[in-house]
Amino acid sequence: NAGPSVEVLIGGLEGATLVFMSLGKQRTNEPPVELEGQTFWPMPNRIVDTGYGLERLTWASSGSPTIYDAVFPDLVSSLFSEAGLDHHLKDKNYTKILSLNAKFAGLMDITGANLFALRKKVAAAIDVPIDRLIKMITPIEQVYTIADHTRCLAYMLGDCIVPSNVREGYLARLVLRRTLRVMNDLNLDLSLADLVARQVEEIGEEQFEQSPEVIREILERETEKYGATIERGTRIIQKVASSYKKKSQKVPLVEVITLYDSHGLPAELIKEVAAAEGAVVEIPDNFYSLVANMHSESQREGGDDPLAAYEERFTALPPTRPLYYEQPCEVEFEAMVIDCFDGLVVLDQTLFYPEGGGQPADTGTLLSAESMVRVEDVTKRGNVILHRAVGGSLKRGERVKGMVDEERRWSLMRHHTATHVLLHAAKEILGAHIHQAGAQKGSDSARLDIRHFKHITEDELRRIELRANQIVQSNKPVFIKLEERQRAEQKYGFTLYQGGVPPGNAIRVVQVGGEIQACAGTHVRTTGEIGAIKVLRVEHIQDGIERIEFAAGKAAIMAMQETERVLADAAAELRIQPENLPSTVQRFFGEWKERGKEIERLRKKLIDLELAQIEYEPIASAKVVIRELDVDPSQLAALARKLAKTNGVALLVSASDRLHMVLASGSPRVNAGDILGEISESLDGKGGGNPTMAHAIAPDGSKGDVALKAGRRLITLALNG
Structure with missing residues (x-):
C-alpha cells in the first residue's frame, strides 16, 4: 500500500507517522499511479495507518547515542562483555561516533542502502581514517543486530510463526540465520535459544500465544539445521566460485540469491568462501531486504484467468x-x-x-x-x-x-467439517503454532497441510486421531453466521484466516467445536454427522509443512475395512491370526537377516574357492588374470581386487543378459579406467572408473571373448610400454 504521510519529528527524530493509505497493488477501474517505479491503483477503502514510535520516545528522553542502548541496556551490555568489546557510553568521543552513525543512517534511503557511503560521511565528520572507523563500528553494529533480531524472533515465534521456506516462515528463518551468522562473526559462545528466552522473559511470557518450551525447541532445531547447511553448503559454494573464476567473471548476484534461496547459505559466507577460491562476489548492503521483497512479489503473482x-x-x-x-x-x-x-x-x-x-x-x-x-x-x-x-x-x-449428487455432497460436507475438527485436534496435541498451510477436500479422502517445525510422530498422530473422534462423538452443533469483518477480527483474532483472507466487509464465520474460522464451504449440522475420522497417513511435503491425509464418514469406514482386508490377507498367507502379524513378521525378518548373513558367508567362501583355482599368467613381470567367470556380477569387483592386490592386473567378465566387466590394476603401468573405457566403447557399452578400478556393462552378453581379446591386447601393450 501507499499514500501521503505526515511525520512527527522531535529534534530530527521521527516519533510518529500517519500514512493516509489510498493506493494499493490490486488493479481497479481508477487510473493507475506510478511511485518509485511501482504501479498503484486507488483503493475503495481509505485507511489512516498511524504509528507511534514508543521506543523512539524512550530513546529521545534517555539521551543515549543509539536506540539499542535505550531499549536493551542490560542485554547490550552483557553482549559486549561476552564479545570482549568495550562500550564506554560515558566517553564523549565514543558516543559522538555512535550518534553520528545513527544520525546519518537515518538519512539514508534503505531501498538503495550503501553502507560504505554512510561510513565515509561519519569518518569525514569525526576526521578519522575510514578503515579505522569500520574496524571500530562493525562489531558494535553486530551486537545491536543480535539484540534487535533476538527480540524480533521472540515476537515471531511467540506469535506461532514456524520457520520454513515460504511466506512468513521464510522471513523468520531469514532473521534467525542472520542472527546466527552475526553471533558466529563475533565468536560468541552463546546459545541463540538462551538469548531469545531472555527476551521472552523480559517482554513477559503472557504476551505470547506460543509456550517458551516450544520456542526453545524450534530455535535449537533451526540452529542444528543451520550448522548442517553450512557444512554441506561450503562445498557447493566452492564449486560455483571455481566455475566463475575459470571464466574470469564475478559471481553474479542472481547466483548468490540462488545459493541463499535453494541452499540456505548466508551471503557473507558465500563471499568469504568464494574469495578463498579466488572468485569475486559483490553483496549489496540491502541483500536480505532484496531477497525478502522478491519472495513477497512472487507470492502475489497469479496465473492466467480462463474466464x-x-x-x-x-x-x-x-x-x-x-x-x-x-x-x-x-x-x-x-x-x-x-x-x-x-x-x-x-x-x-x-x-x-x-x-x-x-x-x-x-x-x-x-x-x-x-x-x-x-x-x-x-x-x-x-x-x-x-x-x-x-x-x-x-x-x-x-x-x-x-x-x-447427494452422496457426493454429503461426503464433501463431512470431509470439510472434519478438516476443521482435525486442525483443532492438531493444535491441542502439537501446540498453538499449528496453522493451516493448505487443504483439499474430496469425496473419498481429504488432506490437511499444517505448519509444524518437526515430523509428526506415530504417537502424536494416534493422539490427534483420537482427539478428533472425541470431538465427533461429542455431537457439538456447527454454528455459522455472517459477521462484520472488523468485529470478527477483534473477537476471534487473525487465526480466523486459516485458509486465507476472504474479500469483503462481511465474512462467514464457522465454529466447529472449539475451532473458529472464516470459511465459505459447506458443513454438516453437528460434528456427530461426520460419523468418524480415520487418519490414513502423514507426509512431510516440504520444510515446515506436514500433510495429514484422512477420510471421514463412509469413506473412513471403507478405509478401515480395506486395512482390515489387507491384514486378513497377509495373515491368511502366513496361516496365523491377524493379531499375531507383528511378532510373526518380526521373526521372519530376523530369520531373513540371518539367512542373508549366511549367504554372504558362503559367497565369500565361493570367491576364495574361485581364487584358489585361478592361475596367473606372467606378462612383462606382472601377474595377470584375464578370464570369464560363471559368478554373480556383483562378485566380480571383490575377486578382481583380490587378484590384483600385489602388483597384479585382473580383467574379469561375467555374462547374463548383458556383459559385466571389471578391471582391477595393481600396476602403475596399467590404467584400469582408460583401458576398460576403450573396451566398453568398442562394445557399445558404458562404464568408467579410476586408474586402479573400473566397471563397465555392454548390452550383448555373448561378447565375452571379444572383450577378453581386446583386454589382453591393451593390457599387454601397457605393461610392455
Missing part, C-alpha cells in the same frame, strides 16, 4: 442466490436460466456449490421441459455462479429442476 474473456458479460448479470448456504442439506431445487453460453449456465439461484477454499464443486443434473444436462463443474465469478453443463442444451428464461 477473463467473459468479464463484461459476468458483470452485467445479477447475483446468483446461493441456496447451498441457506439449505446445505437439500439436494433438489428449482431455478430459472438467466444466461447460457459456451457450455456455461447461469441460474437465478442454485444449490450447486462452486469450487473454492479447497472444496471441489458439486455435480449433478439440470432438467428442463425439453432437455437434461449434466453439471460437471461449478465456479464462481464475483457474485455470479457458473455451471459447466454437458450432454444437452438449455435456453435463457427456461425453468429447470436442479438435482445435486
Whole structure:
C-alpha cells in the first residue's frame, strides 16, 4: 500500500507517522499511479495507518547515542562483555561516533542502502581514517543486530510463526540465520535459544500465544539445521566460485540469491568462501531486504484467468442466490436460466456449490421441459455462479429442476467439517503454532497441510486421531453466521484466516467445536454427522509443512475395512491370526537377516574357492588374470581386487543378459579406467572408473571373448610400454 504521510519529528527524530493509505497493488477501474517505479491503483477503502514510535520516545528522553542502548541496556551490555568489546557510553568521543552513525543512517534511503557511503560521511565528520572507523563500528553494529533480531524472533515465534521456506516462515528463518551468522562473526559462545528466552522473559511470557518450551525447541532445531547447511553448503559454494573464476567473471548476484534461496547459505559466507577460491562476489548492503521483497512479489503473482474473456458479460448479470448456504442439506431445487453460453449456465439461484477454499464443486443434473444436462463443474465469478453443463442444451428464461449428487455432497460436507475438527485436534496435541498451510477436500479422502517445525510422530498422530473422534462423538452443533469483518477480527483474532483472507466487509464465520474460522464451504449440522475420522497417513511435503491425509464418514469406514482386508490377507498367507502379524513378521525378518548373513558367508567362501583355482599368467613381470567367470556380477569387483592386490592386473567378465566387466590394476603401468573405457566403447557399452578400478556393462552378453581379446591386447601393450 501507499499514500501521503505526515511525520512527527522531535529534534530530527521521527516519533510518529500517519500514512493516509489510498493506493494499493490490486488493479481497479481508477487510473493507475506510478511511485518509485511501482504501479498503484486507488483503493475503495481509505485507511489512516498511524504509528507511534514508543521506543523512539524512550530513546529521545534517555539521551543515549543509539536506540539499542535505550531499549536493551542490560542485554547490550552483557553482549559486549561476552564479545570482549568495550562500550564506554560515558566517553564523549565514543558516543559522538555512535550518534553520528545513527544520525546519518537515518538519512539514508534503505531501498538503495550503501553502507560504505554512510561510513565515509561519519569518518569525514569525526576526521578519522575510514578503515579505522569500520574496524571500530562493525562489531558494535553486530551486537545491536543480535539484540534487535533476538527480540524480533521472540515476537515471531511467540506469535506461532514456524520457520520454513515460504511466506512468513521464510522471513523468520531469514532473521534467525542472520542472527546466527552475526553471533558466529563475533565468536560468541552463546546459545541463540538462551538469548531469545531472555527476551521472552523480559517482554513477559503472557504476551505470547506460543509456550517458551516450544520456542526453545524450534530455535535449537533451526540452529542444528543451520550448522548442517553450512557444512554441506561450503562445498557447493566452492564449486560455483571455481566455475566463475575459470571464466574470469564475478559471481553474479542472481547466483548468490540462488545459493541463499535453494541452499540456505548466508551471503557473507558465500563471499568469504568464494574469495578463498579466488572468485569475486559483490553483496549489496540491502541483500536480505532484496531477497525478502522478491519472495513477497512472487507470492502475489497469479496465473492466467480462463474466464477473463467473459468479464463484461459476468458483470452485467445479477447475483446468483446461493441456496447451498441457506439449505446445505437439500439436494433438489428449482431455478430459472438467466444466461447460457459456451457450455456455461447461469441460474437465478442454485444449490450447486462452486469450487473454492479447497472444496471441489458439486455435480449433478439440470432438467428442463425439453432437455437434461449434466453439471460437471461449478465456479464462481464475483457474485455470479457458473455451471459447466454437458450432454444437452438449455435456453435463457427456461425453468429447470436442479438435482445435486447427494452422496457426493454429503461426503464433501463431512470431509470439510472434519478438516476443521482435525486442525483443532492438531493444535491441542502439537501446540498453538499449528496453522493451516493448505487443504483439499474430496469425496473419498481429504488432506490437511499444517505448519509444524518437526515430523509428526506415530504417537502424536494416534493422539490427534483420537482427539478428533472425541470431538465427533461429542455431537457439538456447527454454528455459522455472517459477521462484520472488523468485529470478527477483534473477537476471534487473525487465526480466523486459516485458509486465507476472504474479500469483503462481511465474512462467514464457522465454529466447529472449539475451532473458529472464516470459511465459505459447506458443513454438516453437528460434528456427530461426520460419523468418524480415520487418519490414513502423514507426509512431510516440504520444510515446515506436514500433510495429514484422512477420510471421514463412509469413506473412513471403507478405509478401515480395506486395512482390515489387507491384514486378513497377509495373515491368511502366513496361516496365523491377524493379531499375531507383528511378532510373526518380526521373526521372519530376523530369520531373513540371518539367512542373508549366511549367504554372504558362503559367497565369500565361493570367491576364495574361485581364487584358489585361478592361475596367473606372467606378462612383462606382472601377474595377470584375464578370464570369464560363471559368478554373480556383483562378485566380480571383490575377486578382481583380490587378484590384483600385489602388483597384479585382473580383467574379469561375467555374462547374463548383458556383459559385466571389471578391471582391477595393481600396476602403475596399467590404467584400469582408460583401458576398460576403450573396451566398453568398442562394445557399445558404458562404464568408467579410476586408474586402479573400473566397471563397465555392454548390452550383448555373448561378447565375452571379444572383450577378453581386446583386454589382453591393451593390457599387454601397457605393461610392455
